[in-house]
Amino acid sequence: MKRPICACGKNQCAINYIRKGKMYYRSMCDVCGRRRKKLKPRIPGWTKSGYKKKSTCDLCGFPSLYAQQITVFHVDGQLKNVALSNLRSICLNCVEVVKHREVTWKRGDLVVDY
Numbered sequence: 001m002k003r004p005i006c007a008c009g010k011n012q013c014a015i016n017y018i019r020k021g022k023m024y025y026r027s028m029c030d031v032c033g034r035r036r037k038k039l040k041p042r043i044p045g046w047t048k049s050g051y052k053k054k055s056t057c058d059l060c061g062f063p064s065l066y067a068q069q070i071t072v073f074h075v076d077g078q079l080k081n082v083a084l085s086n087l088r089s090i091c092l093n094c095v096e097v098v099k100h101r102e103v104t105w106k107r108g109d110l111v112v113d114y
């Protein structure tokens, strides 16, 4: 089954469930589904711990102009571990470096796949 496109024409339909290796899709994309259910966009877990994303990179000290230039990483790769000691603010340049070197690090503010 080919992944259908949502009625909004912007995104692919969200995955509903996978059974016996076969994917089943919802009738709309995640964005439309959330809008319809009046759900707020997903909030990254680390925000609950009170962690504040820094404006400078923890690795190279790059001062960001926009919040989007910095990504919050979980050092141990466990997105549920939102202890402050497990969180780092990393600039997009260092994201690439981290991906190659520190394989356990995971981005904490990735959005769902649409």
Ligand SMILES: [Zn+2]
Residues within 6 Å of the ligand: 006, 007, 008, 009, 010, 011, 028, 029, 030, 031, 032, 033
């Ligand atoms: Zn849609």
Ligand SMILES: [Zn+2]
Residues within 6 Å of the ligand: 057, 058, 059, 060, 061, 062, 090, 091, 092, 093, 094
């Ligand atoms: Zn950096």
